[in-house]
Amino acid sequence: GFQTTQTFKDCHQYIELTPSNLTMSAHTKGYNLSLPIIPNFFSQMAVLFFFLLVTQDSQSLPHLQIQTDLRLPCKLKPEEGANFWKKWAQMKNEDVWKDAGKNPQGFGKRKPMTFREDVLSVPIAELNYGLCLMTKDARKEDGSSYEADMLYYFFLCIQKYMFDNDRIDNIFADLYYVKFLERLHGVMKGWCPRVSPSGYILSSCIMEEMLWDCKQLGAHSPATLLFTLMYFNTKYFILKTVEQHAQLAFSKILKQTRKNTGIGKDKCSVVRFLRLSGQILGGRKDETYVEQPENPDNPLQCPIKLYDFYCFKCPQGVKGPSDAFYLVPEPVVAPNSPIWYSAQPVKVDVMEQMLTRILMVKEVQEAHAKTHIST
Numbered sequence: 068g069f070q071t072t073q074t075f076k077d078c079h080q081y082i083e084l085t086p087s088n089l090t091m092s093a094h095t096k097g098y099n100l101s102l103p104i105i106p107n108f109f110s111q112m113a114v115l116f117f118f119l120l121v122t123q124d125s126q127s128l129p130h131l132q133i134q135t136d137l138r139l140p141c142k143l144k145p146e147e148g149a150n151f152w153k154k155w156a157q158m159k160n161e162d163v164w165k166d167a168g169k170n171p172q173g174f175g176k177r178k179p180m181t182f183r184e185d186v187l188s189v190p191i192a193e194l195n196y197g198l199c200l201m202t203k204d205a206r207k208e209d210g211s212s213y214e215a216d217m218l219y220y221f222f223l224c225i226q227k228y229m230f231d232n233d234r235i236d237n238i239f240a241d242l243y244y245v246k247f248l249e250r251l252h253g254v255m256k257g258w259c260p261r262v263s264p265s266g267y268i269l270s271s272c273i274m275e276e277m278l279w280d281c282k283q284l285g286a287h288s289p290a291t292l293l294f295t296l297m298y299f300n301t302k303y304f305i306l307k308t309v310e311q312h313a314q315l316a317f318s319k320i321l322k323q324t325r326k327n328t329g330i331g332k333d334k335c336s337v338v339r340f341l342r343l344s345g346q347i348l349g350g351r352k353d354e355t356y357v358e359q360p361e362n363p364d365n366p367l368q369c370p371i372k373l374y375d376f377y378c379f380k381c382p383q384g385v386k387g388p389s390d391a392f393y394l395v396p397e398p399v400v401a402p403n404s405p406i407w408y409s410a411q412p413v414k415v416d417v418m419e420q421m422l423t424r425i426l427m428v429k430e431v432q433e434a435h436a437k438t439h440i441s442t
Contacts, residue, residue, distance in 0.1 A: 140220060143277050145231050148224025149186055155201055156182040186225060187232050191243045198222070198238060198247040202254050215258040216271045216427055222251070223273075227281035239283055239424075240290035242398060252420040258427060275430045279368060286367075286376055289396030289407040294421055296377050297393065299370045301425045303359040304340045305438050309419050313412075315340075315392035317385075322374065335361050336371045380407035393418065 140147075160181045167179045182197050183189045189197065205213055205221070213221070226238055238244045261269040278284045284295045297312065306312050320340050327335040338359040362369035381394055391412030400407050425431055 140272055141274070143220075143224050143227045143280050145224055145228035148221060148226070148228040151205075151221045152186040152189075152197075152201075152225055153184045155205055156184045156197070159197075159200065159204070187229065187234055191236060194236075194238070195244050195247050198244070199250045202247070202250040214261070215255045216273050218254060219251070219424070219427060220272055220277070223277055223281050223283070226283070230282055237282070237288070237290070240288065240294070248420050252423055255423050255427060256419075260432070270432060271427050271429045273428050275428055278428065284368070286373060289380070289400060292373065292377055292380070292407070293393060293396055293413070294425075295373055297418070297421050298425050298428075298431075299359055299373070300340075301422065302428075302431045302434050303370070304342065304357045305435055307426070307435065309415055309422055312393065312418055312422065313391065313415065316390055317378070317392055320374075320392065322371065335363075337361065338371055338374050380405075382406055382408065382410050385410045 163179045163181055182193065186194070201222075202218065205218060207213060222238065229236070229238075236243065238247060258271075260271065263269055275284070278298070283291060284298060286292045286295070300306055300312065300315065306315075320338060322336060322338050324334050324336045327333055339356045340358075342355055342357050359370040359374070361371045366372050385391075385394065393413040394408035395411045395413055396408055397404075397406065
C-alpha cells in the first residue's frame with residue numbers, strides 16, 4: 068500500500084479516522100502518518116487536506132502542493148517501448164541459459180524457451196506470456212522495481228511502437244491478452260500518488276494525450292470505444308467505483324442541445340447524468356446533474372460525438388430504464404457493421420480492470436480533486 072512518514076514538531080494530539088480504513092496517529096513531539104491503500108487521488112487529497120486542518124500549529128507544517136515530477140515523460144516514445152522489451156528479453160534469456168547450464172538437457176528434454184528481442188516479431192501467445200512476466204520481473208538498472216504508473220507508461224510505449232509499425236493487435240483490448248491485463252491490474256490496483264521527501268504530491272506520469280496517441284481512446288474498435296465512454300464518464304461524471312459505473316443506464320444519461328452563450332455557433336450539445344436521483348443538493352436542482360462538454364475543435368475526441376456513435380452501435384432493444392450502459396463488444400465486427408455490441412453487460416472484473424487504468428490518468432485525478440475541493 069501507499070505509506071509515508073512525515074514528522075511535525077510541537078504537536079500533542081491523537082487522531083483516529085475510520086472511513087476508508089484510514090488511521091492517522093500522532094504521538095508527543097511528532098506525527099506518524101500512515102495511509103493504507105486509498106483507491107483514488109480524490110480520497111488521498113481529502114485525507115491530506117483534513118490532516119492539515121486538524122493540526123494545532125499550522126505554521127510549522129510543510130507546504131503540501133501537487134507537483135508534476137519534471138523527470139517524468141510528457142509524451143509516449145515508441146522507441147522506449149521497443150528498447151524496454153529488448154532489454155527485458157535479453158535479461159530473461161540470460162537467466163534462462165544460466166538455468167539451463169545448471170541443468171543440462173537430457174534425452175527428450177525440451178529446449179529452454181527464449182524470447183525474441185524485436186517485439187514486432189514476437190508471436191501473440193509469446194508476447195502475452197512475456198508481458199505477464201514483465202509486470203513482476205521488469206527492473207530499473209539499480210535493480211529496484213518500477214512504480215505502477217511508469218510500468219504502465221512503458222507498456223503504452225510498446226503499444227504505440229506496434230501500431231506505428233503496422234502491427235495491429237491491441238495488448239489492452241484484444242482477447243489474446245486477457246491474462247496480461249489481469250497481471251497488470253494486480254500491479255496497478257494498489258497505486259496511489261507518491262509524496263516527495265519535501266512534501267509535494269507527485270501526480271501520475273500517465274496523461275490523457277498518451278491514450279489518444281496510442282489509440283486507447285477513440286472509435287478505433289468496439290473495445291476502445293467502450294473504454295473511451297468509461298473514461299469520459301469517470302472524468303466528467305466523477306465516478307470513482309465499479310459500483311457507480313454498474314448503476315449507469317441509458318435512461319440516466321441524456322443528450323441535450325441548448326443555446327450557446329459563448330462566441331461561435333448558436334447551439335451546443337452536452338451529455339448529462341442525473342448523479343443523485345431524487346435528491347437536491349444545496350436547494351438547487353441543477354446540482355444533481357453533471358455534464359460532459361462538447362469538443363467542437365476536435366470531433367474525433369468529442370465526448371458528445373463518441374457518445375452518439377456508441378449509442379448508434381448498440382442494440383436498440385437494450386436501452387431500457389434498468390439496463391446496463393456498458394455492453395460487451397462483439398469479438399469480430401467490420402467497421403461498417405450496424406451492431407458492435409451484444410446485449411450482455413460487461414462483467415464486473417473487466418470493468419474493474421478498465422477503471423483502474425483510467426483512475427491512473429493525471430487529468431482524471433485532477434478532475435476528481437477539483438470537484439471535491441469546489442464542493
